[in-house]
Amino acid sequence: MSAPRPAAGAAPARGPMGGPMGRGAGMPVQKAQNFGASAKRLLVHLRRENARLVVVIVLGVFSVALSVVGPKLLGEGTNLVFAGFVSLQFADAPAGTTQQQIMDQLIANGQQEQADLLSTMTFAPGAGIDFAALGQLLLLVLAVYIGASIFGWLQARILNGVVQRAMHRLRIEVEEKIHRLPLAYFDRVQRGELLSRVTNDVDNIGQSLQQTLSQVVISLLTVIGVLVMMFVISPLLAVIALVTIPLTIVVTVVVARRSQALFVTQWRATGVLNARVEETFSGHSVVKVFGHQREAETDFAAENEEVYRASFGAQFLSGIIMPAMMFIGNLVYVAIAVVGGLQVAGGMLSIGDVQAFIQYSRQFTQPLSQLGSMANLLQSGVASAERVFELLDEPEQTDDPEPAETVPAEASTLEFRDVSFRYVADTPLIDDLSLRAASGSTVAIVGPTGAGKTTLVNLVMRFYDVDEGGILLDTASGLPDGGLDTRRMTRDDLRARTGMVLQDTWLFAGTIRENIAYGRPDATEDELVAAASAAYVDRFVHALPDGYDTVLDDEATNLSVGERQLVTIARAFLADPRILILDEATSSVDTRTELLIQRAMSRLRRDRTSFVIAHRLSTIRDADLILVMESGAIVEQGTHDDLLRARGAYWALYNAQFEAPADDGAEPAPQG
Incomplete structure (x- = not known):
């Protein structure tokens, strides 16, 4: 079946390719940004990975612990080298002289500072550098850093799996949500905007989590571990280093508050730009034909400029944080170097x-x-998460009843009983509509644009639910209770009984065989060929290089418009529905093919209820019932001949379609 066309009156004003006109039109209103709530909700998607996250934290603790121990060991190595160098300065001391004796001699000579410096190390006068101990220490340092790297690699690998599985589940959640959204949502939201949320925003969430979670864990653990080691070495220097934390928090919060709004604008503007690109390229031929290249370029340039300004502002502001942190770090580094040097000189710390x-x-x-x-x-x-959550929070179509009811498989009589429906609450469209389409009959629906013709079939398919009244499905002989309200059935059950062919064809990238079999995947090859022959697809498909295995591209541009329509009709034939809906289904084929299709349909409509929406009144002469609609109401109904004799609305439409063109008031040409 073809994809449903947006219902008349349902969507806002649209541009030349069908997208809502105006910047941002058709998009959900941007909610106030709430960083904390959105971040918390994003982390909820990781709950199923709690066990692995615990492993990630444990591995991070080991990795950081080893990394933190490294500098302390290197400091001990520095002390060994320095002590060995100092010991050589006293190589001429008498044999058996101890370090304490040398220090006492320095104090006696008034060299208190040198004595204090020697008190921070251990050496044997004249012994030199202990290369054996130094070598063992360096091997230990090497092992420590290798171990830290291994633990860090394992942590990153596990965390990568955690994030990717979470994004996999989020994509599934988004996909399932899309299938639960009502048609009204797709009427008001541009395809490019929706695709941007499903692809760009979800990918951005994954990349952000991938790059931040690991670093956040490692950074926090590193801060804690390093702080402990600094207090062990020197509480005074540790207090100086602690000044960094409040300064970091202040700078980060001040900048983040200003940049967050720009990030929201950036991704909203990216969605608008994607919608513009998708709309313009999908309607590229229309843009060319009507000479709108310059307008399209102007619109693109304006929206691209908005993305640029928001992206530049967001990245510029957030980019201030790193240099600011480096500046604060350098100030602390200078303070530590000065105070640490004084402590070494005073004998309170060793050089290492x-x-x-x-x-x-x-x-x-x-x-x-x-x-x-x-x-x-x-x-x-x-x-990006906010935009995805907005999609996930959209109101869904009403649930199917539990338990659902059903009718016999042969049921195909439809009755509209006092049906009222409005797309917009205060805009009347259909009021108190009643009609009965008997099983096996063909009901044609005609009327001016916006009269509500397509709305009727949308209600039949339950793309929308009626506001008042009901649509009843019945058997030819009549059910005891007068029919079953379709709202008491599941949508799948109702739509499985219905075949729908619209004016706008929908074919996917795949073979012609696969596109026809979409109507009934379990059909045999003989059934598929029979449906193709009935729709006259078989007539042209053998002229293609690979016959039924000819691969169509995304837009099926390797088939003509009429051939694409025939394939969609064959798909509906193969589905073998009890109810057939044809919305201008033959408008894209030539007159000869149209006649052939009508003959085939006359056979297929036997024992089926058929709704035919038509503008060309010549195609519905043999309809069992013709409904003439105006402003959501049936103003006339009857057969073709009856309505012509009545000389009412149908007669006016018929004459307007077949009378000679108006001459704009020009004087008739002189005769003879």
Whole structure:
């Protein structure tokens, strides 16, 4: 079956390719940005991975612990080298002289500072550097860093699986949500905007989580581990380093508040731009034919400029965080170097401890800077998450009844009983409509554009539900209770009984055989060929290079418009429906093919109820019942001959279609 066409009166004003006109028109209203709630909701999608997240944290603890121990071990190595170098300065001391004796001699000579410096190390005068101990220490450092790298790699690998599985589930959730959305949602939202949320925004969420979660875990653990080691080495220097934290928080919060709104605007504008590109390229021939290239380029340039300005502003503001963190870190580094040097000179710290502390100060400020720089990624991801959550929060179509009812398979009589329906609450469309389409009959629906013809078939298919009254499905002989309201059936049951062919064809990328079999995938080859022959597809398909295996592209441009329509008709024939809906189904085929299709349909309509929406009144002369609609109401009904004799609305439509063209008031040409 062809895809449903947006119902008359349902959508806002549209541009030349069918998209809502005006920037942002047709899009859901942008909600107020709520970073905390959206971030929390995003993390909820990771709950199913709690066990793996615990493993990730444990591996992160091991990796950080080993990384934090490294500088302390290197400091010990520095102490070994320095102590060995100092011991050589006293190589001429008498044999058996101890370190304490040398220090006492320095104090006696008034060299208190040198004595204090020697008190921070251990050496044997004249022994030199202990290369054996130094080698063992360096091997230990190497093993520590290798172990830290292995744990870090395992953590990243597991976390990658966690994020990708979460995004896999989110995509499934979005896909299932789309199938539960009512047709009204797709009437008001541009396809490009919807695709942007399903693809760009979901991908951006995944990338943001992938790049931030691991760094957040490692950075937080590193800050804690380094802080512990700094307090162990020197509480005074650790307090100086702690000044970094409040400064980091202040800078990050101030910048993030200003940049978050721009990230929301960036992704909203990206959705608008994608919608524009999709609309323009899908209607490229229309743009060319009507000479709208310049207008299309102008619209694209304006929307592209909005994306540029929002993206530039968001990245510029969030990009301030990293340099600011580096500046704060450098100030702290200078303070630590000065105070640490004074402590070494006073004998309160060894040179190795100061070296280790300087490394720790870098390790301390670096994760803080990384946390700040990740704010832009996190804000971008949360902005995208908000857009996806807006889609997931859209009102869904009403649930099917539980338990659902059904009617016999042969039921094909439809009755509209006092039906009222409006797309917009305060805009009347259909009021108190009643009609009965008997089984096996052909009901033609005619009338001016906007009269409600397509709305009727949308109600039959339950793309929309009626506001008042009901649509009843009955057997030819009549059910005891006068028919079953279609709202008491499942939508799948109702639509399985219905074949629908619209004026706008829908074919997917695949073979002609696959496109026809879409109507009934379990059909045999003979049934498929029979349906194709009935729709006169078999007549042209053998002229194609690969016959039924000819592959169609996304737009099926390797078939003519009429051939595409024939394939959709063959698809409906193969489905073998009890109810057949043809909405201008033969408008794209030539007159000869139209006559052939009508003959085939006359056979297929036997024992089926057929609704035919037509503008060309010549195609519905043999209809059992013709309904003339105006403003959502049936103003006339009867057969073709009866309505012509009545000389009413149908007669006026018929004459308007077949009378000679108006001459715009020109004087008739002189005769003879």
